[in-house]
Amino acid sequence: MPKGSEKLTKARREEIISACEKLYETMNFKDITIKEIGSITSFTRTSIYNYFSTKEEIFLALLQREYELWIEQLQRLRRDRKTMEPLEFAEALAHSLESRKTLLKLMSMNHYDMEENSRIERLTEFKRAYGRSLDEVELCLKQYVPEMTKEARKEFLFSFFPFMYGIYPYTIVSDKQRTAMELAEVDYVYMTIFEITFAEIRKLLNI
Known part of the structure; x- marks a missing residue:
């Protein structure tokens, strides 16, 4: 853990988590990397390893x-x-x-x-x-x-x-998934x- 105040450490961790969340809105888990996360934080990518190992x-x-x-x-x-x-x-x-x-x-x-x-x-x-x-x-x-x-x-x-x-998988479906269900003639009721x-x-x- 890097030197500095507990407040700064918490703020850095929260920034990293929030950057991950933002990427997750439009990208999938597999494609998100630490490099991608680091690119939208206010500090260097390598600094992330001071807070998270993976x-x-x-x-x-x-x-x-x-x-x-x-x-x-x-x-x-x-x-x-x-x-x-x-x-x-x-x-x-x-x-x-x-x-x-x-x-x-x-x-x-x-x-x-x-x-x-x-x-x-x-x-x-x-x-x-x-x-x-x-x-x-x-x-x-x-x-x-x-x-x-x-x-x-x-x-x-x-x-x-x-x-x-x-x-989540039963309520949030992509257009591709919906089309596949229709082509497969699956009588499925979509719910929120x-x-x-x-x-x-x-x-x-x-x-």
Whole structure:
């Protein structure tokens, strides 16, 4: 880690992560390199290695940031809405993921590569954020669906979180993919992130 203040180190890390996110909007994981990321930061490409050892670590940090932003959304929800009917909560939870498209995209693509090609300390930091997201959703369930048992909450978590990995590829499709589905004569109903997530939450909550 380079010498300097903790504030500067954090700012540099955030700049690198944000540069990666910007490239990811128009490029795929495979084509994004550390050189590409460095080209849109305010410091030299080689300086990136002071903060991240691989491209995958940068993407993992981006995924961690997305989880942390989602956690903040859920914390605000619990703070601002003390009570809600289960159906209202299902709608709110679905909307929270609707605004986290980058989270869903990263979850569905190259997740294994990101974890395997990151140092254990970086992976541990990420796992802490992931664990907090599980805790936060369970706290939401306790608050908004108080009749759920502990066992039922665990069943919800271990169904809902794996489901999240499939949201992006089932809702965000390219023109090429859509054309291929039509040529293959696959009768597929396209849904938005909100629609597919809301439907799944209602199913898991039996509402």
